[in-house]
Amino acid sequence: xxxxxxxxxxxxxxxxxxxxxxxxxxxxxxxxxxxxxxxxxxxxxxxxxxxxxxxxxxxxxxxxxxxxxxxxxxxxxxxxxxxxxxxxxxxxxxxxxxxxxxxxxxxxxxxxxxxxxxxxxxxxxxxxxxxxxxxxxxxxxxxxxxxxxxxxxxxxxxxxxxxxxxxxxxxxxxxxxxxxxxxxxxxxxxxxxxxxxxxxxxxxxxxxxxxxxxxxxxxxxxxxxxxxxxxxxxxxxxxxxxxxxxxxxxxxxxxxxxxxxxxxxxxxxxxxxxxxxxxxxxxxxxxxxxxxxxxxxxxxxxxxxxxxxxxxxxxxxxxxxxxxxxxxxxxxxxxxxxxxxxxxxxxxxxxxxxxxxxxxxxxxxxxxxxxxxxxxxxxxxxxxxxxxxxxxxxxxxxxxxxxxxxxxxxxxxxxxxxxxxxxxxxxxxxxxxxxxxxxxxxxxxxxxxxxxxxxxxxxxxxxxxxxxxxxxxxxxxxxxxxxxxxxxxxxxxxxxxxxxxxxxxxxxxxxxxxxxxxxxxxxxxxxxxxxxxxxxxxxxxxxxxxxxxxxxxxxxxxxxxxxxxxxxxxxxxxxxxxxxxxxxxxxxxxxx
Ligand code: PEP
Ligand code: MG
Numbered sequence: 001x002x003x004x005x006x007x008x009x010x011x012x013x014x015x016x017x018x019x020x021x022x023x024x025x026x027x028x029x030x031x032x033x034x035x036x037x038x039x040x041x042x043x044x045x046x047x048x049x050x051x052x053x054x055x056x057x058x059x060x061x062x063x064x065x066x067x068x069x070x071x072x073x074x075x076x077x078x079x080x081x082x083x084x085x086x087x088x089x090x091x092x093x094x095x096x097x098x099x100x101x102x103x104x105x106x107x108x109x110x111x112x113x114x115x116x117x118x119x120x121x122x123x124x125x126x127x128x129x130x131x132x133x134x135x136x137x138x139x140x141x142x143x144x145x146x147x148x149x150x151x152x153x154x155x156x157x158x159x160x161x162x163x164x165x166x167x168x169x170x171x172x173x174x175x176x177x178x179x180x181x182x183x184x185x186x187x188x189x190x191x192x193x194x195x196x197x198x199x200x201x202x203x204x205x206x207x208x209x210x211x212x213x214x215x216x217x218x219x220x221x222x223x224x225x226x227x228x229x230x231x232x233x234x235x236x237x238x239x240x241x242x243x244x245x246x247x248x249x250x251x252x253x254x255x256x257x258x259x260x261x262x263x264x265x266x267x268x269x270x271x272x273x274x275x276x277x278x279x280x281x282x283x284x285x286x287x288x289x290x291x292x293x294x295x296x297x298x299x300x301x302x303x304x305x306x307x308x309x310x311x312x313x314x315x316x317x318x319x320x321x322x323x324x325x326x327x328x329x330x331x332x333x334x335x336x337x338x339x340x341x342x343x344x345x346x347x348x349x350x351x352x353x354x355x356x357x358x359x360x361x362x363x364x365x366x367x368x369x370x371x372x373x374x375x376x377x378x379x380x381x382x383x384x385x386x387x388x389x390x391x392x393x394x395x396x397x398x399x400x401x402x403x404x405x406x407x408x409x410x411x412x413x414x415x416x417x418x419x420x421x422x423x424x425x426x427x428x429x430x431x432x433x434x435x436x437x438x439x440x441x442x443x444x445x446x447x448x449x450x451x452x453x454x455x456x457x458x459x460x461x462x463x464x465x466x467x468x469x470x471x472x473x474x475x476x477x478x479x480x481x482x483x484x485x486x487x488x489x490x491x492x493x494x495x496x497x498x499x500x501x502x503x504x505x506x507x508x509x510x511x512x513x514x515x516x517x518x519x520x521x522x523x524x525x526x527x528x529x530x531x532x533x534x535x536x537x538x539x540x541x542x543x544x545x546x547x548x549x550x551x552x553x554x555x556x557x558x559x560x561x562x563x564x565x566x567x568x569x570x571x572x573x574x575x576x577x578x579x580x581x582x583x584x585x586x587x588x589x590x591x592x
Contacts, residue, residue, distance in 0.1 A: 018238055020252040025202070025227035026492055027247035028213040029549075031272075032265040033200025033222040034258070035179040037238045037251075039231060047122035047159060049236060052114070060114045064107070064121040067161035072101055074157070096147070100154045105132065122159055129155040130183060175199075179240045183231045187211035187362050188324035191298060193219060200224075200242045202249055204231050208495060209475040209525050210487040211361050215321075217528075218298060220305070220549040224249055226489035275552040279310040283555045285537065286562040293555055294350070294545040296523060300338050303345040305548040310555070313350035315545020316410070316471065316523040317342060319394070320358045329364070329390065332397045339401035350406045352448070352471070352523075352545070353398050355391070355423075357412040359383050361487050375485055380413035385422055395430035402442035410471055414449040417462040423447065424466070452476035452524070457505040464516035471545070472509055474524025478502055497526050498573075498582050503539075507574055510540045521545050533557040534589050538570020560592075 039049070052060045079094045100106065109131075110124035119127070129151060136148035175197045184205040190212045193201070198221065206212050206225030216223035222244030234240070234251055241250040241261045250257060283291045294315030295306035299322070306314060322330050322338055330338070343351045358364060359379025371377035384391035398409055411423050427447060434441050451457050452473030464470070474497065475486060481501050484491040496502065506522070513520035521543035526532050528546030530553050536544070537558070544554060569589040576582045 018235065018252045020250065020254055020257070021233075023227045023230055023233070023249045023251065025224040025230075025247045025249065026206075026208045026489070027223075027244045028206075028208050028225055029217040029219075029221060029223040029244045031200075031222040031244050031268050032261055033179050033240075033242040033244065034261060034265060035177045035199035035240060037181050037234045037236060037240050038178045038198075039181050039234065039236050047126050048120065049123045050120050051118040052120055054118070057115050057118060060121050061111050063162060064110060064114065064125065064158075067121075067158045068101060068107060070161040071154070071157045072098070074161075075101065093150075096150055097154050097157075100151055101158075106151075106154070122162060125155060125158060134183075179242055181231055181234050181240075185212045187215055187321070190215040190219075191321050191324060194299065194301070200244065202227055202230055202240070202242055204228055205487075205489055207484075207486045207489055207492045209478070212487075214296075214475075214525065214547070215298060217525075217549065218296070218302065218305075218547040220547075226492055228489075275556060278552050278555050278559070279308070281310075281555065281559070283312075283558050285558060286560070287564075289563050290542070291537070291558045292521075292543040293551055293558070294352075294521070294543070295548045295551060296545050297342070297548075300341045300345075302548070303342050306551075307345065309548040309551040311349075311548060311551055313352070313406075314342060314346060315350075315352050315521050315543070317351065317353045318357065319354055320356045320362050323356065323358060323364050324362060329393075332393045332400075335394060335397035336400045339398055339407075340404050343401050343405035343407055346405060348405055350408055352408045352410050353401075354410040354412055354450070355381065355394055355398075356384055375479065381411050381419055381423065382413065385419065388426065391426055392430055392433070395427055396434060399427075399430055399434055399441040399445065400439060402445045403440050407442065408446045408448060408469065410448045410450060412450045412473065413452055413476065414463065415453045415455045417459075417466065420449060420463065420466045448519075450476075450523075451505075451509050452480070454481050454501075454505055457509050460509060460512040464512060464518055467518065469519040470509060470513050470521070472506055472520065472522045472524065474502070474506065474522055474526040477505060477524065481505060496579075497529075497532060498579065498586065500574075500577060500582075503535075503574055506536075507539045514540055519543060528554060530554060530557050531586065531590060534561050534566040535570050535573060535586065537561055537563060538566035538568075538589070539574070 075094055075098050079091060082091050082094070106128065109128045110121065113119045113124035113127060114121060132151055133148045136151070176199055178198050179200045179202060180198050182203050184203055200222040201216050202224045204227055208225065210225070213223065213225055222242050224242055224244055224247050227249060230249065238252055241253050241258070253261065283293045285291065292312055294313040295309065295311035296316040296318070297303060297306055297314055298318045322335065339353055357380040359377060360374045378386055398407065401407060409427070414420060424447065431441065431443065446468035448469035448471055449456070449463055449467045450471050450473045454477065456463060457477065478495060478497060479486045482494055482496065482499060484494045510520050520541070522536060522541055523545040526536070527544040528550035533554055534557065546554060566589060569585055573582055573585045573589070576585060
């Protein structure tokens with residue numbers, strides 16, 4: 001994406017009415033974005049913000065009331081249609097939504113906002129929803145806290161009902177000059193932004209390895225998370241500078257600061273352009289040791305970016321993103337088409353398709369996936385083994401795509417050897433099903449496991465015997481080793497890829513895989529961090545998979561590295577027990 005140019009049609013850059021101030025968060029995606037703030041709730045709930053004409057307030061309130069009434073009718077109708085033998089939760093779920101809809105907290109304040117501030121109905125409703133959601137976030141009781149999702153779903157229904165009667169739901173013009181400001185985004189929200197061309201994203205909440213941040217990174221746009229009160233402090237259309245590398249957001253910069261950042265922005269862009277020269281250069285160290293650099297993708301359309309960056313394969317296809325933002329599940333044929341598209345586009349290069357990693361922060365619409373502790377709950381392979389029909393459908397779709405190229409099957413979050421046995425059983429079952437119906441597939445698709453739970457890394461012998469390859473998911477490995485929720489910015493400062501326990505587990509996994517003669521990759525965010533490339537090379541890693549935007553920078557680092565040299569310092573870092581010393585050694589490792 002090119003450098004955003006401030007449009008002539010947007011508010012003048014200076015003088016600004018608001019005072020200039022700076023906010024600090026965590027940069028999740030490099031580069032500098034300069035643009036005007038656009039405040040939104042979530043991609044799904046993005047609504048127009050405008051003032052209704054004087055005297056139109058009551059009509060606007062009628063519009064809100066009519067939508068609430070329509071949704072009430074819909075919910076009552078759905079309730080009446082619940083079959084006798086349906087699970088009790090179904091009726092209870094509709095009762096709860098009716099209760100939320102009937103509660104005056106959802107309608108009284110929006111009416112006041114329309115009447116007193118002349119906000120349009122959608123704006124007023126979403127504003128009140130955000131207030132409620134924030135209050136839910138503060139509740140200690142997990143069950144009640146999670147009911148905020150129900151409030152959002154009810155509001156979504158009312159917004160849909162209002163869709164037909166909106167006045168001017170115009171999307172912001174000049175998206176490339178817009179920096180989106182939100183309290184929080186789910187990964188499902190974030191993936192919708194792939195269809196847009198905003199200059200950058202900033203959010204109040206979120207950790208640097210949350211899936212929301214990962215998708216932001218894959219958009220190749222500057223993004224900052226964990227800014228705390230940005231959504232409250234920034235006003236619509238204020239001029240912003242977001243430095244995604246260091247996590248700094250400048251609101252209403254003066255002329256001098258703006259000029260300085262415009263210069264830095266063009267320098268950054270120049271560096272990025274220069275890297276493109278390396279696209280076809282084979283990735284190898286100074287002494288010629290080949291290193292495989294592959295891409296992580298979320299959607300089939302990401303393949304283009306992967307190929308543009310010169311990726312030698314897809315090291316991680318996060319297939320669960322095909323399941324988000326929809327009310328139904330993608331069937332076997334639809335999945336097959338998506339996988340085939342990627343496999344064919346990669347033209348014989350390996351495509352590592354990860355089976356569904358649903359759960360935790362990625363839930364399918366309406367699914368009751370969220371347990372009391374989602375990251376430790378029915379997530380990834382645990383969910384698939386509990387839902388064999390969904391799993392088998394996906395396995396058949398993947399196997400069908402396998403005959404079009406070089407497919408590898410990757411299983412997330414394995415912790416027990418018996419989980420692998422069950423996976424292999426289902427793979428054999430899916431193969432039998434296809435064979436019986438005469439559908440062709442590659443019968444030798446390798447099956448690998450993600451090492452992202454410390455137990456798996458520590459009990460690796462049992463795994464290497466059963467699996468064809470390993471891929472280390474450092475995002476979850478760090479989350480589970482250090483007991484920090486990767487989506488929670490309150491503990492984001494404890495995220496530390498250089499923690500001795502984390503480094504030990506990674507080094508041990510690489511060593512064990514090499515000894516067992518099976519391939520091992522890192523596909524977590526560590527693989528895309530230039531500061532860590534030499535350390536990983538020194539630990540023996542020869543396969544990296546990352547979001548395509550980072551690939552050429554990592555290649556440049558590989559080309560400048562010498563294995564014997566990095567091995568020595570990597571071993572010293574592995575022996576270090578002192579974090580300050582570790583940092584010094586890492587600087588030394590990267591120095592030259
Ligand atoms: C990881 O955990 O490091 C990983 C690559 O998987 P995800 O980020 O999708 O959980
Ligand atoms: Mg993971």
